[in-house]
Amino acid sequence: MKVLFATDGSPEDQQARHFVAAASWPAGTQIELFGVMAPVALAVSGELLDRNARDFEHELDYLATSLPRRDATVTWRDAVGQPADAxxxxxxxxxxxxxxxxxxxxxxLATSILGSVSAGVIDRAPCPVLVARRARTERIVLADDGSVGAATAAAFFDEWPIFGETSLQVVTVVDVGRPLSASDDAPMLYSAGERLYIESLDEERERARQTVAARAKGLKPRARTIKTCIREGAAADEILTAAHDFAADLIVMGSRGHTGLARFFAGSVARQVLLGATCSVLIARGSAQLVREREHPTPFGVVALA
Structure with missing residues (x-):
């Protein structure tokens, strides 16, 4: 397994360092600490830049040597550029x-791993991105809409040993947007729309029930305990509330998702969850090594993971 740990060595980065140090990485894992110095104004003197660069390199070297090795190798590298792109x-x-x-x-003068940069990394990354705000991952919320993106997220949870034995809650969100309000000119039209809305909502609720039940069944051998949760409302808000109520250490979700339910894997919703969460967030994207090509049944048919 190859892990890129983007760090600036700041105290605010401490939880991410604790996570990397404490995780049960597979034997042979390669961890690279990667620091990016953002470009600075020309008015800054060359001597100051050189001194900051040397200090930054020494700090990266110190962090690399201080991380527990166990079955992993740890190296470091630095670069100058826009953090998300680099x-x-x-x-x-x-x-x-x-x-x-x-x-x-x-x-x-150091890597700005702020919410906007983390979101930028997720937009550009070729692999999953974990924004680490806590060292532990004992309680996990898996956001699931039955999509390929959700199946990818579930596959990472299922296959990665770094999660160990966890308490898992599978959460999905039903969009309950109301139909247009009735008017004096079209009461019958509104009544018909209301009936269609209720029927559609019932279908979405049943689809949500099937989604979380199927996912929980597939992941039951992996988790110490597993629960399901169906919420109704705005997707990002409900995922964040579910994580808070569950006292989650980590939210796992895909980066793109199904057009049904709450459509909550659209990039804007993933970004809202990322910026609003107080716990760690893992946004799952394709990985050639860890997401093998296999068939994965969902209530919507058979999804081939790649």
Whole structure:
């Protein structure tokens, strides 16, 4: 397994470092610490730039040597550029299976792993991205809409040993948007629309029930305990509320999703979850090594993971 840990060495990055240090990585895992110094104004002196660069390199070297080795090898590399672009490019170059980032940075002369940068990394990344806000992953919420993106997220949870034995809650969200309000001119039209709305909502609720039940059944051998949860409302808000109520350490979700239910794997919703969560967030994307081509049954038919 190849892991790219994008860090700036700041105190705000501490939880991400704790996660990388504590995770049960598979034997032979290669972890690369990657630091990006953002471009600075020309007014900054060359001497100051050189000194900051040396300090940054020393800090990366110290962090690399201080991480527990066990069955993993740890190296480091630095670069100058726009953080999101540089991190995504490095992940492609090393064929990373996972990118780990913190959620905050420390200014213009170091990597700004802020929410916007984390979101930018996710938009560009060729592999899953974990925004680490907590060291542990004992309680996990898996957001599921029955889509290929959700199946990919579930496959990562199922296959990655870094999660160990966890308490899992599978959550899906039903969009309950109301039909147009009745008017004096078209009461019969509104009545017909209301009936269609109720029928459609009942279908979506049943689809949601099947979705979480099928996913929970498939993942039952992997989790210590497993629960299902169906919520109704705005997708991002409901996922965040479910994570809060479950005291989740980690939210796992895909980056794109199904057109039914709440459509909650559209990039904007994933971004809202990323920026609104107080726990870690894993956005699953395709990985050639860990998502093998296999058939995965869902209530919507057979989805081939790739």
């Amino acid at each position: 991190i995504a490019a490095r992940a492609r170059a090393m064929e990373a299976d996972l990118i780990v980032v913190g959620s905050r940075g420390r200014g213009p």
